[in-house]
Amino acid sequence: MKKDSSKGEGRKEDLRPANGRERLMYAAMQLAATTRSLASLGLREVARTAGLNPNTFYRHFSSFDDLGLAVIDQLVGVLRAGLRERRRVPAAKGLTFDDTSNPTVAMERARLVVRESVGLVLDFVTDHREAYIVGIRELHGTSPILRKALCKVMDDIADDMAEDVLGALRLPLLPAEEVREISGLVIRQMSFFSLEYLEHPEQREQIREQAERFILWLFWGALAARLPGLTPLAPTKLAET
Amino acid sequence: MKKDSSKGEGRKEDLRPANGRERLMYAAMQLAATTRSLASLGLREVARTAGLNPNTFYRHFSSFDDLGLAVIDQLVGVLRAGLRERRRVPAAKGLTFDDTSNPTVAMERARLVVRESVGLVLDFVTDHREAYIVGIRELHGTSPILRKALCKVMDDIADDMAEDVLGALRLPLLPAEEVREISGLVIRQMSFFSLEYLEHPEQREQIREQAERFILWLFWGALAARLPGLTPLAPTKLAET
DNA sequence: ACGCAAGGTAGACGACTGTCTACATCCAAG
């Protein structure tokens, strides 16, 4: 009589899963996004918000670290798969173009790609607000295992971005390793931009423009360091990396 | 008989302070840097590692948030004052120079300033490893109060950096707001670089070079977006911000 | 019909926690 929904009387929201395991993971994610860190969650607390008996926990997870890893795995899957799938949209919209041998024209087209990509990322993080916030939180958290896993995700996403940039823009002036390095810098900075974007909805347009500006500056600067005509300095030290 | 040092028999390390209040704050900082988040620390746990009775806590702090704020305040003071003081060294070493009206020469001198500043920051974070790690952790943590306080610190440090850049380099091509924006980007990215620098001592030289490259790219890109001779594009949208 | 395993529940245990009141120091002011 006390439990509201144990059987299947009138389940209205199908968003909350019915598998006890997934209900526990959902509750843990929800708590981690709002209240505290993932590692500091309590077994009973998670079971309570999941509407389950504390002992049911042991039916699905051997220890509490198991749940943490399961949540992170699901989170990683959502983040990477989601961003991967969205990347196909601009790639299919014909933004690919040939080498123009004029870097400034390439940069102007790059501006369009950047605008599209920034909007894509920011829309994605608003769609998956909880997962993203938890991910960033645990990226700087206390558990080395979670940190390493999330760090790898960021690297993978940066690899994806570098691949996109190399495939779509075909900037022959920037070597692949440099594009990869710039992608890593952009992804890391985007994590900051995304958090501000989520937390300050009134400044969203401003943050969006700032992110676009940042990316263009970075590519522009790397190009300027490469073009001998634009700078009489010999950036030899920069090249050998 | 059970307590090791309550009176003053043979205190060897003067690093650990004697004021009960500071001993508690020191213990909290130490625990937060190694074990868990600041907000998830326990009263008894902190008192135990400080070698004090749990109830002594109430003599110095009304609640646990009090201690958190006190630790953050001290941490903020250490971070900002330390960086501020170190900034004087290069400023006094005669790195200031007049406007050269040649942006490439200015950039070459800027490279020296960047190298000096990056080394300064990285040396500072290795000197204050615990405080820095806790600060970054809580910057992305769960407590809105701590997050806001630490965010303000980052902004203040960015202001200091912008002031330095404007005062030392005198780049007339970049307006003050743009220098401020770039400073914010650099400071945020340096927080990532610093963490990697602390956690991967075997890659320190590489991380240092990457940080220097990043900063130069950013300034270079902003300059390229400003110089009409370097780019035929009219960066009007970039200018009005 | 029977057994049996997966999933969920109930209750209890020891350990730990925050908070409280009461007691023991010290050291300086009067």
Add this chain to the structure above:
DNA sequence: CTTGGATGTAGACAGTCGTCTACCTTGCGT
């Protein structure tokens, strides 16, 4: 010396935590 305040200690309380054993329900294969 006495007084009082600042500081540290001891013990106890109610509550929560993780973990364990035992029991109940459901569904499925034979």
